[in-house]
Amino acid sequence: MTGGLRQGLTSYGDDDFSLFLRKAFIKAMGYSDDALARPIVGITNTYSDFNPCHGNVPALIEAVKRGVMLAGAMPMVFPTISIHESFAYPTSMFLRNLMAMDTEEMIRALPVDSVVLIGGCDKTTPAQVMAMASADKPAIVLPVGPMLVGHFRGEVLGACTDCRRLWGEFRGGRISEADIEVANERLVPSVGTCGVMGTASTIACMVEALGIALPGSASIPATHADRVRIAEATGKRAAEMTKGGPKPSEILTRDAFRNAIVMLQAIGGSTNGVVHLSAIAGRTTSPIALEDFDEIGRKTPVLVDLKPTGEHYMEHFHQAGGVPRLMQELKDLLALGAKHVMGGTLGDAIKKFEDVPGQTVIRPRANPLRKEGGIAILRGNLAPRGAVIKQGAASSKLMQHEGRAVVFDSVADMTKRIDDPALDVTEDDILVMRNAGPIGAPGMPEAGYLPIPKKLAQKGIKDMVRMSDARMSGTAFGTIVLHIAPEAASGGPLALVKNGDRIRLDVNARRIDLLVDDAELKKRRAAWQAPPVPEVAQRGYARLYREHVQQADEGCDFDFLARSGPASS
Numbered sequence: 001m002t003g004g005l006r007q008g009l010t011s012y013g014d015d016d017f018s019l020f021l022r023k024a025f026i027k028a029m030g031y032s033d034d035a036l037a038r039p040i041v042g043i044t045n046t047y048s049d050f051n052p053c054h055g056n057v058p059a060l061i062e063a064v065k066r067g068v069m070l071a072g073a074m075p076m077v078f079p080t081i082s083i084h085e086s087f088a089y090p091t092s093m094f095l096r097n098l099m100a101m102d103t104e105e106m107i108r109a110l111p112v113d114s115v116v117l118i119g120g121c122d123k124t125t126p127a128q129v130m131a132m133a134s135a136d137k138p139a140i141v142l143p144v145g146p147m148l149v150g151h152f153r154g155e156v157l158g159a160c161t162d163c164r165r166l167w168g169e170f171r172g173g174r175i176s177e178a179d180i181e182v183a184n185e186r187l188v189p190s191v192g193t194c195g196v197m198g199t200a201s202t203i204a205c206m207v208e209a210l211g212i213a214l215p216g217s218a219s220i221p222a223t224h225a226d227r228v229r230i231a232e233a234t235g236k237r238a239a240e241m242t243k244g245g246p247k248p249s250e251i252l253t254r255d256a257f258r259n260a261i262v263m264l265q266a267i268g269g270s271t272n273g274v275v276h277l278s279a280i281a282g283r284t285t286s287p288i289a290l291e292d293f294d295e296i297g298r299k300t301p302v303l304v305d306l307k308p309t310g311e312h313y314m315e316h317f318h319q320a321g322g323v324p325r326l327m328q329e330l331k332d333l334l335a336l337g338a339k340h341v342m343g344g345t346l347g348d349a350i351k352k353f354e355d356v357p358g359q360t361v362i363r364p365r366a367n368p369l370r371k372e373g374g375i376a377i378l379r380g381n382l383a384p385r386g387a388v389i390k391q392g393a394a395s396s397k398l399m400q401h402e403g404r405a406v407v408f409d410s411v412a413d414m415t416k417r418i419d420d421p422a423l424d425v426t427e428d429d430i431l432v433m434r435n436a437g438p439i440g441a442p443g444m445p446e447a448g449y450l451p452i453p454k455k456l457a458q459k460g461i462k463d464m465v466r467m468s469d470a471r472m473s474g475t476a477f478g479t480i481v482l483h484i485a486p487e488a489a490s491g492g493p494l495a496l497v498k499n500g501d502r503i504r505l506d507v508n509a510r511r512i513d514l515l516v517d518d519a520e521l522k523k524r525r526a527a528w529q530a531p532p533v534p535e536v537a538q539r540g541y542a543r544l545y546r547e548h549v550q551q552a553d554e555g556c557d558f559d560f561l562a563r564s565g566p567a568s569s
């Protein structure tokens with residue numbers, strides 16, 4: 001036997017001694033020789049007191065272990081870092097690649113024959129899938145599942161779309177301080193990931209479409225018994241995978257990535273899905289291009305009616321049949337022959353599904369929410385390497401809009417001035433924020449959801465065109481252009497915009513242009529100076545990040561972790 005405890009021996013120049021030593025130490029935990037002779041299933045532990053989205057992880061670990069043992073293998077739990085959106089300074093995205101490195105290196109270092117990756121909060125699952133793609137040991141993903149809905153004054157609530165909506169109401173003076181405090185206690189009523197089609201749910205659905213998680217695993221609520229049962233089933237499958245895989249490299253193919261893009265578009269998913277899928281694909285031999293998202297989006301309808309673009313919540317999506325039911329509507333757009341972690345094909349995996357009479361969450365193809373997918377890719381002289389807009393969450397009257405630029409030089413500048421009564425701004429202007437990209441902020445924070453200036457919000461203005469090199473939470477909405485690449489901090493054209501310049505957005509034509517002539521732009525470029533490197537980025541991980549992070553169109557992975565080679569389109 002070469003697997004199990006005998007693999008990846010610590011180097012002392014004598015393999016037999018290395019194994020002898022390893023067994024001596026592990027026996028301190030009370031394992032028998034029988035247990036230690038079994039194939040080993042590693043289980044990532046991403047529980048943290050700072051990650052309430054992962055609050056059910058201990059119960060899931062126990063269920064995975066049970067499944068592994070029922071199938072005759074040996075479960076071994078190991079920790080990795082855990083990232084929660086609200087507890088990661090400066091941003092969770094800054095730490096995604098660190099988690100990917102941590103996870104990859106632990107999978108490589110430990111004597112595991114297969115791995116169960118338990119994750120959910122926005123950046124954790126992408127980090128884990130990036131890691132599994134690079135480590136290329138048999139692996140299966142187990143999402144922690146979405147939280148339950150909350151209730152406030154007769155309304156159904158879900159984090160975090162309703163967090164933003166209610167905060168907007170409070171800023172506009174339509175909700176009292178006492179009420180916003182009550183809402184604060186109701187918005188997150190249970191453990192689990194955000195209950196709308198935000199980034200976590202988007203990634204969980206895409207993971208199912210990639211074929212690296214069991215069918216149905218994206219939508220079962222975090223607190224349901226079925227969530228524990230699917231954890232046990234995942235453990236069982238992981239044990240089977242110790243005897244011949246499949247490996248991630250067999251599953252994460254071009255077909256799988258295209259299936260994930262179909263899913264992203266059909267669920268009206270988060271723009272963060274573009275960044276993370278690009279990073280995952282960039283770890284494989286099948287990288288994808290931004291144009292793949294646009295090309296697939298043009299023929300994929302939005303069928304799922306969930307917040308932030310629709311009406312319902314993840315709990316309801318689950319009750320309506322979840323991803324396997326949705327895929328029945330999308331069969332002609334999916335590569336059903338793509339290999340699946342269950343051993344067969346995606347087509348085999350979704351044969352079993354629940355058809356719920358009268359449900360209104362998953363629309364039939366004949367009655368889509370939108371004929372085209374939720375996300376469009378823009379290019380133009382303001383975004384030569386691309387930008388993203390969630391057209392499904394935008395105001396249709398602003399999809400073609402020309403306006404005067406009101407420029408903010410950084411997130412801090414925007415925060416300081418956005419509510420200044422003296423700010424020269426009207427509802428027809430375009431709010432521009434820069435130096436909030438991968439290098440600029442650093443970590444490309446979810447600051448792209450620029451608030452409506454207070455004086456306009458108080459007049460009832462709910463949307464304006466806003467643009468930046470930042471990202472936006474998948475739970476947010478509005479006519480917002482994001483991920484402008486190259487970013488301002490690396491000298492992208494966004495750095496050259498001045499207050500009062502005219503900008504034209506034309507989503508139908510997929511264009512975003514700064515209406516300033518080339519000679520003037522050349523002059524501005526000659527005068528441009530890169531922002532100074534902050535002290536915090538002079539050493540350590542921040543320095544590594546700054547020196548190696550790629551731009552948004554490549555997924556913001558580190559250049560030395562991504563595989564080299566052109567994207568597919």
Ligand code: FES
Pocket residue numbers: 053084085086120121122160192193194198200
């Ligand atoms: Fe964890 Fe939203 S904060 S999924």
